[in-house]
Amino acid sequence: MNKEEYFINQFSNKKIIGDDGAFIDGFVYSMDAFFENVHFKKEWMNLKQIAYKSMIVNISDAIVMNAKPIYALLSVAIPKTYSEKDLIDLSKGFKKAAKEFGIEIIGGDTISNEKLDISVTIISKTSNPIYRNGVKKGDLLCYTGTLGLSKADLEKLLKNKEISKKSKFIKPVLNPDFFYEISPYITASMDISDGLFFELERLSKASNVGFEFFYNIDEEIGTSGEEYEILFSFNEKNLEKIKKIALKHKIKLNIFAKAIKGKYRTDCKNHHF
Amino acid sequence: MNKEEYFINQFSNKKIIGDDGAFIDGFVYSMDAFFENVHFKKEWMNLKQIAYKSMIVNISDAIVMNAKPIYALLSVAIPKTYSEKDLIDLSKGFKKAAKEFGIEIIGGDTISNEKLDISVTIISKTSNPIYRNGVKKGDLLCYTGTLGLSKADLEKLLKNKEISKKSKFIKPVLNPDFFYEISPYITASMDISDGLFFELERLSKASNVGFEFFYNIDEEIGTSGEEYEILFSFNEKNLEKIKKIALKHKIKLNIFAKAIKGKYRTDCKNHHF
Numbered sequence: 176m177n178k179e180e181y182f183i184n185q186f187s188n189k190k191i192i193g194d195d196g197a198f199i200d201g202f203v204y205s206m207d208a209f210f211e212n213v214h215f216k217k218e219w220m221n222l223k224q225i226a227y228k229s230m231i232v233n234i235s236d237a238i239v240m241n242a243k244p245i246y247a248l249l250s251v252a253i254p255k256t257y258s259e260k261d262l263i264d265l266s267k268g269f270k271k272a273a274k275e276f277g278i279e280i281i282g283g284d285t286i287s288n289e290k291l292d293i294s295v296t297i298i299s300k301t302s303n304p305i306y307r308n309g310v311k312k313g314d315l316l317c318y319t320g321t322l323g324l325s326k327a328d329l330e331k332l333l334k335n336k337e338i339s340k341k342s343k344f345i346k347p348v349l350n351p352d353f354f355y356e357i358s359p360y361i362t363a364s365m366d367i368s369d370g371l372f373f374e375l376e377r378l379s380k381a382s383n384v385g386f387e388f389f390y391n392i393d394e395e396i397g398t399s400g401e402e403y404e405i406l407f408s409f410n411e412k413n414l415e416k417i418k419k420i421a422l423k424h425k426i427k428l429n430i431f432a433k434a435i436k437g438k439y440r441t442d443c444k445n446h447h448f
Numbered sequence: 449m450n451k452e453e454y455f456i457n458q459f460s461n462k463k464i465i466g467d468d469g470a471f472i473d474g475f476v477y478s479m480d481a482f483f484e485n486v487h488f489k490k491e492w493m494n495l496k497q498i499a500y501k502s503m504i505v506n507i508s509d510a511i512v513m514n515a516k517p518i519y520a521l522l523s524v525a526i527p528k529t530y531s532e533k534d535l536i537d538l539s540k541g542f543k544k545a546a547k548e549f550g551i552e553i554i555g556g557d558t559i560s561n562e563k564l565d566i567s568v569t570i571i572s573k574t575s576n577p578i579y580r581n582g583v584k585k586g587d588l589l590c591y592t593g594t595l596g597l598s599k600a601d602l603e604k605l606l607k608n609k610e611i612s613k614k615s616k617f618i619k620p621v622l623n624p625d626f627f628y629e630i631s632p633y634i635t636a637s638m639d640i641s642d643g644l645f646f647e648l649e650r651l652s653k654a655s656n657v658g659f660e661f662f663y664n665i666d667e668e669i670g671t672s673g674e675e676y677e678i679l680f681s682f683n684e685k686n687l688e689k690i691k692k693i694a695l696k697h698k699i700k701l702n703i704f705a706k707a708i709k710g711k712y713r714t715d716c717k718n719h720h721f
Contacts, residue, residue, distance in 0.1 A: 197554035199519070206521040206569055207557045213525070214559075246472070248479040248522045250523070250567035251488070281470035286487075286569070294557070294567040296479055296522035 177348050180349040194306035194381075195236035196297075200415055202244035206391075207233045207255045211290040219332050220345050222261055225291065226268025233295040233346050234276050234319060235366045235403045238351045240306070241358045242299030247273060249295055252288030261327040265291075278353070309363035317417075319350065322371055326399035332342040347403035353424035360395060365432035367404045372397040372441035374406050385437025398443045408434060467654075468509035468638055471577040474495050476515035478570050480506045484563040493618050495534055496563075497678050499541025500654045502566040504620050507549050508639045508676045513579070513633045515572030519554045520546060522568055525561030549624070570718075582636035583655035587681040589705040590690075592623065595644055599672035620676035626697035627678060633686035640677045645714035646672040654680075658710025665704060671695075671716045681707060 209229035212218060213345070230247065235245040249269060251260070256321030273280050278297070310316075328344040331337070338344065354364075363382060367374050376385060409417060414430075421428045450582040469478030482502035484490060493501070522542060526535070546553050551570070566592065573713060583589075604610070604657040611617065626639075636655060640647050648659060687703075693700045 197521075199554065204519065204521055204554055204569075206523050206567075208523045208525060208553060208559050208567075210525060210559060210561060212563075213561055246477065248470075248477055248569055250479050250481045252481060281472065281477060282479060286481050286483060286484055288483060288565075292483075292525065292561075292565055294479075294481075295519055296477075296569040298477065298571075350661075362491065374618060382652070435556075 188249065191321055194240065194307055196240050196242065196299065198240065198242075198301070201300060203237055203240050203299040203301055203304060205233060205236040205299070206294060207236065207294070207311070208294045208403050210292040216332070217291065222264040223271070224345055225269035226265045226377060227272050228293055228295070228347065229293040230269060230272030231349060232403065233297045234366065234367070235273065235349055236348065237297050237299035237356055238349055239364045239405055240301065240303065240304050240367045241364070242277050242301035244276055244297045246297045246298040247278050247295060251283065251285045252290070252292040253285060254290055257285050261328040263328055264314060269311070294418065296341065303358065305358060305361060305364045305379055306405035307363055307381035310378060310384050310408040310434045311362055311410070312384055312434050313411070313438060314362055314434040315430050316386060316406070316434065317428050317430045318367060318404050318406045319353070319426050319428065320402070320404040320429065322367065322402050322404060323393075323396045324400045326370075326395060329401070343403065344401055347401070349403060350405070350424060350426055351419060351432045352361070353426045356420045356424070357407070357417050360416050361407045361409045364405060364407040367402040367406055368400060368402045370398040370443075371406065372443050374438050376441055378406065378408075379436050379439035382434070384434040386439045387435045388432045390431065397441070423444065450578070451654065456677055457476075461481045467513065467580055469513050469515065469572065471574070473583045474575060475666060476510055476513050476572040476574055476577060478506060479567060479573070480507040480509065481565070481567045483565040489605070490564065495537040496541040496584045497545070497618055498564065499538045499566070501544060501546050501620065502568055503545030504622060505641065505676065506568040506570045507545065507551070508620065510570050510572035510623055510643070511627055512621050512637045512678055513572070513574065514628065514637075515574035515577065517549055517551050517570045517572045519571040520551050521554060522556035522566065524556065524558045525559060525563070525565040527563055528560050566631055576631065578631060578634060578637045580636055580638050580651055580654035583651060583657050583681040583707045584635055584683070585657055585707050585709060586684070587635055587707040588684055588703050589659060589677045589679070589707065590682050590689065590701050591640060591644060591677050592699050592701065593675070593677040594700065595640065595671045595675050595677060596666075596669045598674045599643075599668060602674070616676065620674070622676060622700060623697060623699055624680070626693060626699045629693045629697070630680070630690050633689050634682040637678060637680040640675040640679055641673060643671040643673045643675075643716075644679065645716050648712050649714055651679065651681075652712035655707070657707040659705040661705045661710045661714045663704065667716055670714070
């Protein structure tokens with residue numbers, strides 16, 4: 176058990192905390208940290224991109240629970256050295272994400288700090304939350320898009336190499352419309368923030384199932400984090416419906432496994448930079 | 449305008465952000481940071497006390513808006529050096545505050561970091577929120593308890609001197625029952641986190657009034673922060689009712705000014721450590 180899990184286990188309602196957000200009475204509450212030298216280095220992105228990404232990784236949590244984000248609170252620790260222009264750039268990033276997803280920034284706190292540390296709380300609404308514990312034996316497992324590029328880009332950054340401004344590592348792309356449309360036809364979902372293999376471990380634990388892979392998935396693909404693609408499960412009878420919706424939204428589907436009796440564990444190491 | 453105000457002004461709904469929390473549809477949302485070397489030094493308090501105080505300063509925001517805190521989300525950045533016992537101590541502090549105020553910790557995020565940086569989001573319920581903008585000309589201004597000790601204790605800590613374990617600086621004391629009972633009889637309220645004079649500036653700005661002091665308040669009293677006493681205003685006709693409730697809860701009232709036409713500004717400097 177890692178430190179994070181250990182700490183979380185100190186609180187009673189593990190089930191709720193284990194999901195991307197907590198669903199209570201029609202609302203989903205989620206909160207994620209986005210800290211300098213933990214999640215990003217300031218050389219890697221400009222301030223607008225950093226603020227934008229800090230919002231997007233949180234909004235992603237809401238979407239994969241089938242919730243529509245409505246409000247955000249921001250805790251922003253700002254280096255004393257930042258200029259007024261820096262603050263405007265930061266606020267532009269927050270506002271861009273808020274506007275894109277129809278979110279109102281309703282409050283928060285700003286303080287002076289050694290480095291830029293952001294925590295974002297998102298309040299979302301849903302009448303039909305989707306959890307991690309809904310995978311049924313026989314369900315098909317699918318992830319969207321292409322995995323691997325975020326890890327490759329992170330490795331470039333760690334070697335002080337340049338990456339494309341369009342890299343998902345800098346600007347994750349969420350697909351809320353696709354997700355909301357498939358939501359009636361799926362049984363469980365989560366976003367891929369730490370890497371497919373690690374998310375599958377969580378899904379296995381939450382739903383008490385194992386997975387039979389249809390093909391081998393390379394480590395470079397399975398351990399690529401910060402992808403913000405969607406991992407979901409569904410009953411085979413809904414395959415055609417989901418394929419049709421994916422085609423409409425131009426989303427690539429990768430149906431890679433079937434849920435079986437058992438338990439899934441990966442031997443790969445989950446290494447943050 | 450300081451950096452914090454400047455940054456906050458980047459967002460549209462200043463009115464909401466200006467209050468201790470944002471009131472929307474029966475809920476109050478508030479979020480505050482509690483960072484090592486910004487709000488505390490680790491030599492000053494043990495981990496349980498730090499976690500407890502990080503909750504209490506947030507719960508205080510909810511109470512002074514006349515809201516009952518129900519849920520909390522925690523973003524906790526934890527030094528890599530912390531042991532399992534350290535994590536248990538931290539969680540004990542969070543749980544102690546949660547239990548005391550009937551709050552359920554529903555989620556959040558934990559990460560590894562250089563220092564202990566906590567952000568807390570509190571979700572509260574109220575049918576009658578009390579704002580900072582409700583002071584009417586002629587209202588009496590009052591604060592609870594005794595001010596000055598937190599500043600004196602902070603100054604001792606900065607000189608590496610010991611302070612009492614019972615110091616409000618280490619363990620702020622909130623008086624929710626007193627506050628909820630006077631709430632029908634008051635016009636505006638906020639907690640004293642930065643110091644009476646600075647809170648009065650905010651109250652003056654929000655309510656568009658000035659203050660006529662009944663007596664001189666020393667700088668040591670008026671600039672003492674982290675007191676978490678309550679500053680509130682009320683119509684003189686409710687004086688006896690409020691006095692009676694204060695007597696019942698053993699709360700000291702300091703009725704120190706009357707709201708008048710004008711604007712209040714302090715010349716004192718708001719210095720954090």
